[in-house]
Each structure stands twice: as C-alpha cells, then as structure tokens.
Amino acid sequence: MPNYQDVYNNIYKPDVLSCLADLSNDEVFTPPDVANKMLDLLPQELFRSPNTKFLDPACKTGVFLREIAKRLIAGLADKIPNLQERCDWIFHHQLYGIAITELTSLLSRRSVYCSKYANGPFSISHFDNPIGEIVFHKVKHTWDKKNSKGKCIYCGTAYKGDLNDIKREGLETHAYEFIHTQHPEEVFNMKFDVIISNPPYQLSDGGGGAKKSASPIYHYFIRQAIKLNPRYITMITPSRWLNGGKGLSDFRKEMLNDHRLIKLVDFDDSKECFPGVDIPGGVSYFLWARDQQSEFCNIINVTKNGDQVVDNRRLNELPSFVRDNRAVPIVRKLLSFKEPMMDKFVRSRRPFGLESATAFDDEGTIILRNSKGLGKISLNRITQGLDILHKWKVIVSKVTFEHAGTPDKNGQMRVLSVIQKLPPDSACTESYLVVGAFDSEKEADGLLSYLKTKFVRFLIMQMLASMNMSKSSYFYVPVQDFTRTWKDEDLIKKYGLSDEEWKYIDSIILPMPEGE
Incomplete structure (x- = not known):
C-alpha cells in the first residue's frame, strides 16, 4: 500500500x-x-x-x-x-x-x-x-401481463417486444x-x-x-x-x-x-x-x-x-x-386581470388528423400547409377539425425557432418560427398548431399581430420544456380583442409593466423579421 x-x-x-x-x-x-x-x-x-x-x-x-x-x-x-x-x-x-x-x-x-x-x-x-x-x-424487468405491449410494472417504460429481442442478447436491459x-x-x-x-x-x-x-x-x-x-x-x-x-x-x-x-x-x-x-x-x-x-x-x-x-x-x-x-412578477401582473388564456383555444396535436409526412394531392380542393409549403389535398383525407375548416386560421410551427428550445449565444430567443394565416377551406399537418380560428380575416390579422409581439413570445417562452410546443405553451398568454392590431407598446401599458420589466423582455426576445 x-x-x-x-x-x-x-x-x-x-x-x-x-x-x-x-x-x-x-x-x-x-x-x-x-x-x-x-x-x-x-x-x-x-x-x-x-x-x-x-x-x-x-x-x-x-x-x-x-x-x-x-x-x-x-x-x-x-x-x-x-x-x-x-x-x-x-x-x-x-x-x-x-x-x-x-x-x-x-x-x-x-x-x-x-x-x-x-x-x-x-x-x-x-x-x-x-x-x-x-x-x-x-x-430483469417485470412485464405487465395486462398491458398489450407488456410494459414493465416498475419503470413503466421498457416494453417486452423491444428488450427481449434476440438482437439484444448479452446487452444491457436497463432494468x-x-x-x-x-x-x-x-x-x-x-x-x-x-x-x-x-x-x-x-x-x-x-x-x-x-x-x-x-x-x-x-x-x-x-x-x-x-x-x-x-x-x-x-x-x-x-x-x-x-x-x-x-x-x-x-x-x-x-x-x-x-x-x-x-x-x-x-x-x-x-x-x-x-x-x-x-x-x-x-x-x-x-x-x-x-x-x-x-x-x-x-x-x-x-x-x-x-x-x-x-x-x-x-x-x-x-x-x-x-x-x-425575473418573469414571475410579470406573470403575477397579468394574472391579476383574471382573463381567459389562449391555451383553452389552441387546438390539440394533429388539428386536422394529418401526419407531418402527409403529401399533397393535385386533385384536391383544400389548401394544405405542410413542411414543404402550400399545396392541395382532398377533403375526404381530413378526419378532424372540420368545424374550423371553413374559417380563417392562424397557425404556428410546433417546433421552436431555436434548436432544442434554448437561447442563442447571446441568451436571446425568437421562440416562434412560422406564423401564418390560412384562408377558409385550408388545413395543416401536425407540424403546426392552430392557435386561433375566426369567421373574419380581420380577427386573424389581429391574432397575427399579437403573436409577433415580444411580450407574447416571452410568455410562451416561460412554458417551454423542450423544442416542441403544444397548447399548454400558451398557458400564460391572455386572450385579447382580436378585432384590432396589437403592439408591444399597447401591452406594456395595459399590464402596467415597469421600464425594468420591459427592458428585460426586450433584451432576451428577438424581433420577428419584417414580412414574417
């Protein structure tokens, strides 16, 4: 020794x-x-x-x-x-x-x-x-015989069909x-x-x-x-x-x-x-x-x-x-207004029943937005969301603008990537969230202006748990009167943000590029 x-x-x-x-x-x-x-x-x-x-x-x-x-x-x-x-x-x-x-x-x-x-x-x-x-x-994992996949009763995650595969012989089972x-x-x-x-x-x-x-x-x-x-x-x-x-x-x-x-x-x-x-x-x-x-x-x-x-x-x-x-005092202020929040209105995943890989159909009559752009799709391929199909819709990308949902080297985020207005008789794949649907184009434009504000994107940022967004990401975004256009100055005044609070929001949220 x-x-x-x-x-x-x-x-x-x-x-x-x-x-x-x-x-x-x-x-x-x-x-x-x-x-x-x-x-x-x-x-x-x-x-x-x-x-x-x-x-x-x-x-x-x-x-x-x-x-x-x-x-x-x-x-x-x-x-x-x-x-x-x-x-x-x-x-x-x-x-x-x-x-x-x-x-x-x-x-x-x-x-x-x-x-x-x-x-x-x-x-x-x-x-x-x-x-x-x-x-x-x-x-060893203990498989639940009542579960169709045979999931483990302890970790509730591993399933028999994967970990019992003969190709895994001699490898770790992660039990x-x-x-x-x-x-x-x-x-x-x-x-x-x-x-x-x-x-x-x-x-x-x-x-x-x-x-x-x-x-x-x-x-x-x-x-x-x-x-x-x-x-x-x-x-x-x-x-x-x-x-x-x-x-x-x-x-x-x-x-x-x-x-x-x-x-x-x-x-x-x-x-x-x-x-x-x-x-x-x-x-x-x-x-x-x-x-x-x-x-x-x-x-x-x-x-x-x-x-x-x-x-x-x-x-x-x-x-x-x-x-x-630093966001908590701001959230406290907006909660004091007791307004309804946008998460109650954002549509759930796969709003029209269409997977991300859904291809265009040249013979279709419905406008489709997928990851490649705009095209057409047949009406009979849409399995849900028919109640908003003929409305004006505002959609955003399900994935944040930033990789992995983390700030850039300067600590800043844009948060939202694609923000787009879709006309009546249009749909989108599950790559997008339908944030709002309206009878009038004016209301869709009002929501578009609202989503582009740094204030709203800052509030969405508070609910990000990963690069993927869902309706819960809008938990702290108040519903507004969308018959009008919104700017950050309007929201600062409405919610009584201090100069220091606005300076903080302004410093970490990137502006949306012109035309987007």
Whole structure:
C-alpha cells in the first residue's frame, strides 16, 4: 500500500472524469465540479461525522462517491488520525453505490477504490470481495401481463417486444436495480443520511413511427429516494419536469407541493452545467431536506453567461411553475386581470388528423400547409377539425425557432418560427398548431399581430420544456380583442409593466423579421 497524504489528488492527474463528462447526452456523466457544487448544498458537518452514510443509487463514474470520500478524508482527520484506518472506515462504513451497468460498476470502483476490484492489490482499502460497497446486480424487468405491449410494472417504460429481442442478447436491459423493486431499502439493508445522484434520464418506450420515442425515468429514482426517507436528497436531472415532460404531471404536482424541496439550481442551457451536452429545456439540481421544511424554496437561475438570479418563492404559487425568477412578477401582473388564456383555444396535436409526412394531392380542393409549403389535398383525407375548416386560421410551427428550445449565444430567443394565416377551406399537418380560428380575416390579422409581439413570445417562452410546443405553451398568454392590431407598446401599458420589466423582455426576445 503506497504511503500517500492526499489519496485522490496524487492519483488522478489529470482528472479523467472531467473528460468522460463530455461523452454522452443520454446517461450523462457528471463533471467533478458539478458534483462538488451539489455537495456544497449539504451541511458540511456531514463530512465531519464518522456516522454519516451516503448512497449513489445510479453510479456511472463514481464521481459523487469519490468527491464525498475526499471531503470525509479531510473532515475526519482529527477523529481518525491514521490515514489508512480513516480510509478503511470511510469506504467500509460510509460510502455506498448501486451501479447502472456492470461496466459502470468497474469504472466507479476504479474511481473510488483506485481499483476496479475492491479486493485487488491496488485497492486503497481492502475488501474480502471484489465489489466492495459498490454493487451491480443484473435485474430483469417485470412485464405487465395486462398491458398489450407488456410494459414493465416498475419503470413503466421498457416494453417486452423491444428488450427481449434476440438482437439484444448479452446487452444491457436497463432494468436499474434501485427502481425495479418495491423495497429499495433491502439493497443494503440500512438507513442513509444522504442520497445523491445523476440518474439515467430516459428509456425507449417503443413509441413513435420509428419506435424511437423515449419516456423519462429519472423521477422514479427521486421517488424511490424519498421513499427511503434520508435526511437529504440531491439529484441532477433535466429541468423538463418543472413545466412539461411525458407522464410527469403527477410527479410535478408532488414535487412542487413538497415543502422539503428547499433549494433549486436551474440552468436554462444545459451546456452551462454539462459542457458540450445539449439537453432540451436545460438541467437542474435540487436539495430535499427531510427536517427543514419551508414554505419557500431558494431558486437560483443560472443564465447563459453564468450569471445567477436568486429568489425565494413558493414552488406552487402560480397555477403552472415559471422557472425564470425575473418573469414571475410579470406573470403575477397579468394574472391579476383574471382573463381567459389562449391555451383553452389552441387546438390539440394533429388539428386536422394529418401526419407531418402527409403529401399533397393535385386533385384536391383544400389548401394544405405542410413542411414543404402550400399545396392541395382532398377533403375526404381530413378526419378532424372540420368545424374550423371553413374559417380563417392562424397557425404556428410546433417546433421552436431555436434548436432544442434554448437561447442563442447571446441568451436571446425568437421562440416562434412560422406564423401564418390560412384562408377558409385550408388545413395543416401536425407540424403546426392552430392557435386561433375566426369567421373574419380581420380577427386573424389581429391574432397575427399579437403573436409577433415580444411580450407574447416571452410568455410562451416561460412554458417551454423542450423544442416542441403544444397548447399548454400558451398557458400564460391572455386572450385579447382580436378585432384590432396589437403592439408591444399597447401591452406594456395595459399590464402596467415597469421600464425594468420591459427592458428585460426586450433584451432576451428577438424581433420577428419584417414580412414574417
């Protein structure tokens, strides 16, 4: 055993985990500096106690356990002066991990024990077995026999037809142990003080035309962690759950009404947290504290240039959560008018029953707008939306103007791409949303002018969870009198925006080009 004073700083030069953090945007590896920022949220006396137990239930590189070990080695120096005895105590009694794959179990042990085998000659603390306290057990999905696809009863995402395919023989099944059990406490049979992790974000659910659709699974890790009732939980996930995401409605309600969620650090651009990794809607990490319930949450917005905007507010104050602290006072003002919102009038996905790939029909009599432009289609191909077919319609692209729904390098967004007026006897594919339908062209023009204002596009921006928009994106856009033309000056005056509030909107929303 080498005689060293600083176990990790002497061994890891340069830090390979900083390099690995740039490799993936699916199961994202955590950079060491981000892991340490999350650890900074915790009371630091935890690292000075020989009784604090830590768990990472989704180990990938072992970075959390390694950085915790560094702090414990320093924090316990006065209590356990002998370095080797101190390391033995920490690794055998305080640090625990559940790897997500066999490969990551080896990588995590290499990061934490300096050896992929805990009983190997190079392990800095000797165990009687090769796994130490970083385990990986091959777990199978449990298929729901009542579900036509045979979906897993635990993750609710994986389906039998995909993962049992013979082509996958020998590959990972992504049945993560921590969330594929009703009794997560039995994995180590102990209570934990801190659960910290960067869990897998999503798993293929077999949906979509090419079966490339995926559903989030990180919320299952958070729920299981809460079920274990530790003193603290801190996890980093996509921010999409805050106001969107497939199948996350119940989870969102649970979290936004949980007074134990006392801090939220939110990056609207994931690359500010994970360099080179583009995650639509950004990422965030939180601190959940069992014994520190508060009506208010400390919310920190990390902007495109790394600046921070801090506020203490109720997570459930507004009917739908607004991530941007600077937008909250503006939303409060417009809500005081108690006006109906546009989300009640925007048509749902696929307004005329036409898929994105719907081709033109030269013999048709109905004007069709698809991604290639304008053409014709036969009336009998339209399966829904017949009640607005003969009206004037205003449509917008379902996909935001910006890639992945994130601001440009200057922190600005245009938000809406195509905004177009369609005449009576016209339709569009599911690539577009029908925002409004009217008997008169004048009202359609009024809505067009309204959507082009920076004020409206700023309000839509507050509800973006990804690059795709839906009717819920208009949750905070008030309905107006569309028999008139609207300009930003009109809306500033109507809603009493301050100079500072307008200056902020003006600074982050790009103008619509002339003629669009």
